[in-house]
């Protein structure tokens with residue numbers, strides 16, 4: 398067999414897709430990040446016809462190239478919460494406004510084989526938008542985010558995703574130095590809001606593109 402690893406993951410992605418669909422998510426599978434971008438730009442986003450778009454922190458979303466493609470579109474009102482040139486006050490206000498857009502795009506820290514989304518947030522704006530506010534939510538999810546169950550998902554997030562995220566964001570937390578969670582009390586602590594999304598309400602409000610590549614942390 399050619400590409401047994403990709404074949405293994407394709408079988409896994411198909412099984413997770415079925416679980417997610419049973420939980421009322423709308424799910425797509427692509428082989429590559431580039432294909433995920435094209436699917437979003439040419440099919441998913443046009444079908445939703447959004448006027449306003451925003452996003453929450455996600456290396457997977459950026460990794461597809463979709464972020465830069467959307468920033469170039471003139472027919473959308475973008476609330477850009479990734480703009481590092483604005484003040485902290487303006488950033489907070491944009492995050493508040495992003496809860497009312499037509500389409501919110503982000504990723505998830507983990508997805509279980511039962512089709513549940515598991516996340517750990519610093520401020521909560523990303524998970525708040527996933528659960529309520531934006532008319533539709535689009536998640537870009539690499540195969541590396543698949544976990545067996547809730548316990549596996551929480552271990553993955555706390556022992557891997559959170560320390561790597563603090564390193565990426567240049568936070569002043571002990572895990573940056575050790576690579577291990579110290580359950581810190583740092584002002585820079587990014588681990589504040591655990592969420593488990595078991596189903597999408599309304600049906601298909603949350604759309605998920607599963608990518609047969611490792612994406613993000």
Ligand code: SF4
Pocket residue numbers: 555559560563570571572573577578579580581582583585586587588
């Ligand atoms: S609780 Fe603190 S030390 Fe632990 S992963 Fe989060 S930021 Fe790092």
